[in-house]
Amino acid sequence: MYDTIIVGAGSAGCVLANRLTEDPSRRVLLLEAGPRDTHLWIHVPLGYGRLFTKSEVNWGYESEPEPALNGRRVFTPRGKVLGGSSSINGLVYIRGQPEDFDGWGIPGWGFADLLPYFKKAENQHRGADDWHGTGGPLEVADLPDKHELCDAFIASAERLGIPRNDDFNGARQEGTGYYQATACRGRRCSTATGYLRPAEKRANLTVRTGALVTRIVFEGKRAVGVECQGKIFTGREVILSGGAFNSPQLLQLSGVGPGELLQRHGIPMVHDLPGVGEDLQDHFYARTFWRCSRPITLNDDMLSLWRKAGMLANYVFRKKGPLTISAGYAAAFVRTRPELERPDAQIYFINFSTAKRGGVLHTHSGFTCAVSQLQVESRGSVRIKSADPTVQPAIRYNYLSSENDRRVMVEGLKVARKICTTAPMRDYVAGEYYPGEKVKSDEDWLAFCREVGETVFHPTSTCRMGKVVDSRLRVLGLTNLRVVDASVMPSVPSGNINAAVIAVAEKAADLLREEACGR
Ligand SMILES: Cc1cc2nc3c(=O)[nH]c(=O)nc-3n(C[C@H](O)[C@H](O)[C@H](O)COP(=O)(O)OP(=O)(O)OC[C@H]3O[C@@H](n4cnc5c(N)ncnc54)[C@H](O)[C@@H]3O)c2cc1C
Numbered sequence: 001m002y003d004t005i006i007v008g009a010g011s012a013g014c015v016l017a018n019r020l021t022e023d024p025s026r027r028v029l030l031l032e033a034g035p036r037d038t039h040l041w042i043h044v045p046l047g048y049g050r051l052f053t054k055s056e057v058n059w060g061y062e063s064e065p066e067p068a069l070n071g072r073r074v075f076t077p078r079g080k081v082l083g084g085s086s087s088i089n090g091l092v093y094i095r096g097q098p099e100d101f102d103g104w105g106i107p108g109w110g111f112a113d114l115l116p117y118f119k120k121a122e123n124q125h126r127g128a129d130d131w132h133g134t135g136g137p138l139e140v141a142d143l144p145d146k147h148e149l150c151d152a153f154i155a156s157a158e159r160l161g162i163p164r165n166d167d168f169n170g171a172r173q174e175g176t177g178y179y180q181a182t183a184c185r186g187r188r189c190s191t192a193t194g195y196l197r198p199a200e201k202r203a204n205l206t207v208r209t210g211a212l213v214t215r216i217v218f219e220g221k222r223a224v225g226v227e228c229q230g231k232i233f234t235g236r237e238v239i240l241s242g243g244a245f246n247s248p249q250l251l252q253l254s255g256v257g258p259g260e261l262l263q264r265h266g267i268p269m270v271h272d273l274p275g276v277g278e279d280l281q282d283h284f285y286a287r288t289f290w291r292c293s294r295p296i297t298l299n300d301d302m303l304s305l306w307r308k309a310g311m312l313a314n315y316v317f318r319k320k321g322p323l324t325i326s327a328g329y330a331a332a333f334v335r336t337r338p339e340l341e342r343p344d345a346q347i348y349f350i351n352f353s354t355a356k357r358g359g360v361l362h363t364h365s366g367f368t369c370a371v372s373q374l375q376v377e378s379r380g381s382v383r384i385k386s387a388d389p390t391v392q393p394a395i396r397y398n399y400l401s402s403e404n405d406r407r408v409m410v411e412g413l414k415v416a417r418k419i420c421t422t423a424p425m426r427d428y429v430a431g432e433y434y435p436g437e438k439v440k441s442d443e444d445w446l447a448f449c450r451e452v453g454e455t456v457f458h459p460t461s462t463c464r465m466g467k468v469v470d471s472r473l474r475v476l477g478l479t480n481l482r483v484v485d486a487s488v489m490p491s492v493p494s495g496n497i498n499a500a501v502i503a504v505a506e507k508a509a510d511l512l513r514e515e516a517c518g519r
Contacts, residue, residue: 002029005235007213010084012485012505013241014191018199019509027204033212034080037192042087045183046323051088052358057081061392068400069450083192090327091181093140095169096493104490106471117506131170137194139184144320150330153349156425157332174343176332186319214389216254218270223481237480244459244487248277249393252384265387271477275467280380281492284399285372285456286449289353291430292365298322298352299361336411344374345412371412372456374494377402382462410445458497463487484508
């Protein structure tokens, strides 16, 4: 009998495992479907490219055919390993905008409520200030090197009136500058390395890997444990931290979800909760590729054995160089209409290019400039396709199903092109490699998005607060069952979301401790 069973050792699950076991009287069981995080590339920042395809550490989901993307299925990586998606993600550290959290409209979850948790989580290498904390488990640091091309990108954006911003997580997000990353001294900081590793020494924490939970066990409307590998583990409380696809899937498999869906799959109903798996949101993303007029990109480094060897030596001995970079190097957060009060598009700049994410780099000098929207109107769903827990659920993003989502992508891509064709960037550009000059009108840009657009891996809201869980993250209508992960966020924050998931889990841990003290 455990006090708390946590399903999923991802971004949220590892935070909970650490914070809850600070109380030595609470016995916690953490169950993770994937293996331990021993894979070498997990720990090298640029190694995320090597973890992109389906593997023992990546669920490698596929969406259903997307109606607005010419019926294409969208490949959807998710971490399946200690640290979850924080072990395979692009390491970009962005929190979102205050308005995102205030807009949730849930008492206790506004930006002012969450800021202390962003700070508590953080070990900001620039030091503490009103916006940042030090001494937390999550390492947040500047990338070790600046790059000539990134400097040019930033200068061109500034020339177009986009203000310089050296801290996207400070007083304002808008502007252009370098990203910070969740890494330190050349190594990734996942929640497994930051939070779980120190907690694993505690006698009150049990961690099991290779442990796929297949069902929540109920007595009436009370969760009493979980089924895993044919065994039942019992606990006073069960917390689902399986992420925005797997948490709703596990609820549905266990008889909690839309009645009609459960009936169709012959699953005995525990509680009819229509919101489970609905309201899926994600940031849509489209990449443009550019030819560079001089051999200063990572594409060039990869062509030469000498440069590769130099890169390796630079990494091993100095913890610097291309192996330390994250999925974004420089960025611009922009308003696609001047009358907007906050940015609605994120432009990613990176000094290499590859047709297929995780694939080989182009053999010419090249870079990537990509765009994703920030506030998303399109809504999708996650629904089981089978009562078999090993069958992935049906993921429907419904990207570009709102007029505004389509407009933001088109306008954002136009801004990206403008930056790349403005001096000093212009002087580095030999030409737009893809989509190239054939794309001119708004219709062309939209067609381009439909043809190539993909996920930037930020699914949320499938067990959202107010609809599936209450503001203490308890599943509505049931007892002793919570969800704590990206799925509870009522809407996707504006930017990369790992930091927000961690802040949500930090706050959830405090809520649980408060309740324990009240008992
Ligand atoms: C490729 C990629 C790149 C990304 N890049 C960035 C980035 O640069 N910056 C950023 O901020 N965010 C990024 N993200 C997003 C961010 O990492 C995720 O939003 C965040 O990690 C989600 O946390 P979570 O706790 O909700 O789920 P996850 O971290 O995905 O954790 C869920 C865990 O639960 C386990 N699990 C699921 N079901 C079961 C079950 N039934 N039994 C046992 N275990 C189970 C999974 O194996 C997994 O370990 C990226 C994500 C991906 C996939």
